[in-house]
Amino acid sequence: MEQLLEIQHLSVGFHTRRGLLQALNDVSLTIRPGETVCLVGESGSGKTITSKAVMRLLDYENGRITNGQIRLGGIDLTALSQNELRSLRGKKMAMVFQEPMSAFDPVYTIGYQIVETIRTHDSKSKEEAWEHAVSLLERVGIPEPRIRMKQYPGELSGGMLQRAMIALALSCGPELLIADEPTTALDVTIQAQILQLLQELKEEFRMSILLITHDLGIAAEVADRVVVMYAGRVVEQAPTAELFKQPHHPYSQGLLQSVASLDTEKGERLHSIEGAIPSLSALPDGCLFHPRCPYATEKCRAEVPPLVFENGRESACWHTQELLRSSAANDDRPKSAKSEAFTAQSGLRTAESNMVLETVELQLIEAAAVDVPDLFQISGLRKYYPVKRRGFPGRARPYIRAVDDVSFTIRRGETFGLVGESGSGKSTLGRVLLQLEAATSGQIRFGDQEITKLGSSALRRARKDMQMIFQDPYGALDPRWTVGDIIGEPLGVHERLSTMEKRNRVAELLASVGLDASYATRYPHEFSGGQRQRIGIARAIALKPKFILADEAVSALDVSVQAQVVNLLQDLQAKMGLTYLFIAHGLQVVRHISDRIGVMYLGKLVEIAPSHELFLHPAHPYTKALIASIPDMSPGAKKAHTVLQGEIPSPARPPSGCRFHTRCPLATAKCREEEPDLNAIAAEHSVACHFPF
Amino acid sequence: MRETVAARSALRKRKWELPALRSSEKRFLFSKAWIVIAIAIIAFMALCAIAPQWIAPYSPVEMFTDSIMQPPSVVHPFGTDYFGRDVFSVVVYGSRESLLIGLMSVVAGGIVGGTIGALSGYVGGLLDMVLMRAIEILMTIPGILLALTIAAAMGPSMTNIVIAVAAATIPGYARVMRGQTMSINGRSYITAARSIGVSRWGIFWRHVLPNSLSPLLVMATLGIGSSILAGSSLSFLGLGVLKEIPDWGALLSQGRGYLTVAWWICTFPGLAITLLVLAVNITGDWLRDYLDPKQKEG
Numbered sequence A: 001m002e003q004l005l006e007i008q009h010l011s012v013g014f015h016t017r018r019g020l021l022q023a024l025n026d027v028s029l030t031i032r033p034g035e036t037v038c039l040v041g042e043s044g045s046g047k048t049i050t051s052k053a054v055m056r057l058l059d060y061e062n063g064r065i066t067n068g069q070i071r072l073g074g075i076d077l078t079a080l081s082q083n084e085l086r087s088l089r090g091k092k093m094a095m096v097f098q099e100p101m102s103a104f105d106p107v108y109t110i111g112y113q114i115v116e117t118i119r120t121h122d123s124k125s126k127e128e129a130w131e132h133a134v135s136l137l138e139r140v141g142i143p144e145p146r147i148r149m150k151q152y153p154g155e156l157s158g159g160m161l162q163r164a165m166i167a168l169a170l171s172c173g174p175e176l177l178i179a180d181e182p183t184t185a186l187d188v189t190i191q192a193q194i195l196q197l198l199q200e201l202k203e204e205f206r207m208s209i210l211l212i213t214h215d216l217g218i219a220a221e222v223a224d225r226v227v228v229m230y231a232g233r234v235v236e237q238a239p240t241a242e243l244f245k246q247p248h249h250p251y252s253q254g255l256l257q258s259v260a261s262l263d264t265e266k267g268e269r270l271h272s273i274e275g276a277i278p279s280l281s282a283l284p285d286g287c288l289f290h291p292r293c294p295y296a297t298e299k300c301r302a303e304v305p306p307l308v309f310e311n312g313r314e315s316a317c318w319h320t321q322e323l324l325r326s327s328a329a330n331d332d333r334p335k336s337a338k339s340e341a342f343t344a345q346s347g348l349r350t351a352e353s354n355m356v357l358e359t360v361e362l363q364l365i366e367a368a369a370v371d372v373p374d375l376f377q378i379s380g381l382r383k384y385y386p387v388k389r390r391g392f393p394g395r396a397r398p399y400i401r402a403v404d405d406v407s408f409t410i411r412r413g414e415t416f417g418l419v420g421e422s423g424s425g426k427s428t429l430g431r432v433l434l435q436l437e438a439a440t441s442g443q444i445r446f447g448d449q450e451i452t453k454l455g456s457s458a459l460r461r462a463r464k465d466m467q468m469i470f471q472d473p474y475g476a477l478d479p480r481w482t483v484g485d486i487i488g489e490p491l492g493v494h495e496r497l498s499t500m501e502k503r504n505r506v507a508e509l510l511a512s513v514g515l516d517a518s519y520a521t522r523y524p525h526e527f528s529g530g531q532r533q534r535i536g537i538a539r540a541i542a543l544k545p546k547f548i549l550a551d552e553a554v555s556a557l558d559v560s561v562q563a564q565v566v567n568l569l570q571d572l573q574a575k576m577g578l579t580y581l582f583i584a585h586g587l588q589v590v591r592h593i594s595d596r597i598g599v600m601y602l603g604k605l606v607e608i609a610p611s612h613e614l615f616l617h618p619a620h621p622y623t624k625a626l627i628a629s630i631p632d633m634s635p636g637a638k639k640a641h642t643v644l645q646g647e648i649p650s651p652a653r654p655p656s657g658c659r660f661h662t663r664c665p666l667a668t669a670k671c672r673e674e675e676p677d678l679n680a681i682a683a684e685h686s687v688a689c690h691f692p693f
Numbered sequence B: 001m002r003e004t005v006a007a008r009s010a011l012r013k014r015k016w017e018l019p020a021l022r023s024s025e026k027r028f029l030f031s032k033a034w035i036v037i038a039i040a041i042i043a044f045m046a047l048c049a050i051a052p053q054w055i056a057p058y059s060p061v062e063m064f065t066d067s068i069m070q071p072p073s074v075v076h077p078f079g080t081d082y083f084g085r086d087v088f089s090v091v092v093y094g095s096r097e098s099l100l101i102g103l104m105s106v107v108a109g110g111i112v113g114g115t116i117g118a119l120s121g122y123v124g125g126l127l128d129m130v131l132m133r134a135i136e137i138l139m140t141i142p143g144i145l146l147a148l149t150i151a152a153a154m155g156p157s158m159t160n161i162v163i164a165v166a167a168a169t170i171p172g173y174a175r176v177m178r179g180q181t182m183s184i185n186g187r188s189y190i191t192a193a194r195s196i197g198v199s200r201w202g203i204f205w206r207h208v209l210p211n212s213l214s215p216l217l218v219m220a221t222l223g224i225g226s227s228i229l230a231g232s233s234l235s236f237l238g239l240g241v242l243k244e245i246p247d248w249g250a251l252l253s254q255g256r257g258y259l260t261v262a263w264w265i266c267t268f269p270g271l272a273i274t275l276l277v278l279a280v281n282i283t284g285d286w287l288r289d290y291l292d293p294k295q296k297e298g
Helices: A047-055 A057-061 A082-088 A110-121 A126-139 A145-149 A158-170 A188-205 A216-222 A240-245 A250-258 A298-302 A320-332 A335-345 A348-369 A426-433 A456-463 A483-494 A499-512 A517-521 A529-541 A559-576 A587-593 A611-616 A621-629 A669-673 B002-050 B087-123 B125-139 B143-154 B158-185 B188-196 B200-236 B248-258 B264-291
Strands: A005-016 A019-031 A036-040 A063-072 A093-096 A176-180 A208-213 A225-230 A233-239 A308-310 A313-315 A374-386 A399-411 A415-419 A441-446 A466-469 A547-551 A579-583 A596-601 A604-610 A679-682 A685-687
Touching (some): A005 A047, A019 A036, A019 A047, A019 A063, A047 A057, A047 A093, A047 A208, A110 A145, A110 A158, A158 A188, A176 A188, A188 A216, A188 A621, A216 A240, A250 A320, A374 A579, A399 A415, A399 A579, A399 A604, A415 A426, A415 A587, A426 A547, A426 A579, A456 A466, A483 A499, A483 A529, A483 B188, A499 A529, A529 A559, A604 A611, A604 A621, B087 B158, B143 B200, B188 B200, B200 B248, B200 B264, B248 B264
Parallel strands (some): A036 A208, A036 A225, A093 A176, A176 A208, A415 A579, A547 A579
Antiparallel strands (some): A005 A063, A225 A233, A596 A604, A604 A685
16 A cells, blocks of 8 residues: 655764764654554654654754655655745644644734644635634634634643644644644643544544654554654554554563553552663664663674564564563463563562562551551641732732642551642642641641641751652752752751761662662763652652652653652652652552542542542542543553543632532532532542532 | 756755854864963953063053154054053053953942842842832943943042942842842752751752852853943043053043054053953853853763
């Protein structure tokens, strides 16, 4: 069959001061008309560069195609001038970017930008183009498209903007749509909506889609074929169902196992790929993956494995046969044995992980036997932010109700997960618990202290026991401090230690998060994201706290690294008896790590339940919708249910009654008028809904 | 048809590829050479200021009565002025005043402006409002006019010139520092320090200040040039330091009357000012790139 896009032996280099940096090496892939191909891999694997090479946007970023061809419908894109390309961009191939907020020009209206694109390529009158744009916006599910046309990008939410971006990309009926992480910046619920929309549009406009993602769940859900990239090379290429059933490359296998699926047990170690993706300036010899590969042999270190075509799929590994044999053997065994078999491959770690498993089990038994005292008791907690603008004198000032009348407890030694869309108030709740922001009203008891009423010096002492791990591993470390100083800072504040003692403690702390003690003299920018997150964790545990708030602590990391950090957090919990409040939007990870989970919606806690219970029997329609939005890792099982419609309303003007009623499929008149209380429906399971499942 | 397209693009490729590589290399080399020259000029002038007797062939007050207003020659490389003084020696000795005014006023303006800005940005609230309104009032007066007024009101002396020049630069430093402090204060490593229990002013000294300083340093370096100019302008207008050894601005002013008959009296001090300001600005530009963490390779 005729291919729409054919990339052959593509190599791309970047000009740097040190010379030409090879970013892509011999990449070949094809897309048939009407096909969806997913490019997956960790950050730094060359996915985005590949897409930019197709659009030839690389030329603007010092990049250069050094070898190979890119054919789109028979035209060799590498041989065209930028002028000739301009007539193809938008018309034949269009792109949807990751950050919808920054992909639109903020000084022009949405309508102006779409009309401009249409009129660049099609000879339509302004009025025709305008009507076309309106119909496109309507098609991508934007309510009141005529009003939106006249609005500026800043007036629309992220989800709406991404829809508008898709409308813009579709405006000239492209044959190929390149979507670069189109849903990464969005909530799971909106992600599900956008993915569904893309699927529908693909059929309707008879397009091909090249979807770039780091989320294998998304790939499983929408792709016909998956291409796995690693350090600028294609390592595997296969039809989706086959890849997920049996990966032929150890890297794909590692990626698949790193994902916390919905059937892992708490305390069980997540499989992770050791180490990190190599930097382009220091690529290893032979197979690029060998330093992280459990199957690596001398041959892998010396020779680059070719991409071998076999039964409609490709893989670049010397040991595919071995990998197939070992996983065939594993399939016979029960699941827990299987995960142990994988750790056995790295030999050394088996004993360690078994130990962790045991201690965790012990703890669980303990937890069940003794009535565990509460570490945090929160009752009637509110956090309102005044809205500054347009406050008429004499009128009540409007407030953003970020956290509104929340009561719950966190038990000693447990991990309490907190989930919800952005804007639900979960981060604010966490910050108020740590007293980084003052509560508007309500009580927070930490141990036997009422911490909302502490003076500043007493609060500083209390801070010793509660620490925080941050979302952004790049921003949370002072760039001018050495790692040793960063980790040692809390020691300096709370304990009087000699330089020598401090140095030893820092070395111990580095070792306990799996880093080398010699790193203490280096600066944060020398480390990868995962390593920086470990440094942040070392600082958080420096004072042996009782409680750690992990606010989206793994969201910014690649799946394989995410698994490493989750394992580390679990090990530390077992070793130090820590209590975690784990805030995240990635539901699988929260489910894996948490004992109990609270679901927040618009400042309200709508459901609390033990984590397996919550996922098995969600009682609140919102919880149910959230769980349904998780991309399914088993391809082929396309979803029958509908995704959650609409977006989270503004917390400045929350809906009356049950706040969820505007998006709830089951809402009745009662829901619109009466606010439901958080009531227990079973032991350990509370829900705030008039009609729980 | 397609072949011609390919051939054309191959040609075009070659056309833009080669120069791209070369020009980047050239730019790199050139910038390096410029910085070396600039730093050499600054070092030489600093030496003139510190130890003029090593460089100047004569004393600046020695009058060669037999060679008044001689054009540049081997004996007097910059010529002699209306008193028969050696212009080269006078310029060398005059560098001290000019450099001192430039440096001192930048230091004074930077410290005062930086402190106001940092306090304003870090404390915020009412203090921020009061300080910023004051700065805005100061900003409404043109810099040179403000300096002139202060110098005229307080009388000609070295300190007063420094105060006059510094006062005019305070608003700029204050605003830059305020913005920088506020942006650093919003970073998550500041929240991290707070969650650890570091005190409010501990955070300020240890995290906020060190991270906010580099733009101020760059601005100050670039400011040295304009401060020297401002100081020289004041001297030129007769509001400068009146001493037997005139600074460059005063030299210009005094030589102005002889421009048609003895161009060298005015030209060489003027050239000295131009060279110094240029050198300081190039160094400042380089410093800005150097301090930018994005420019450092990891």
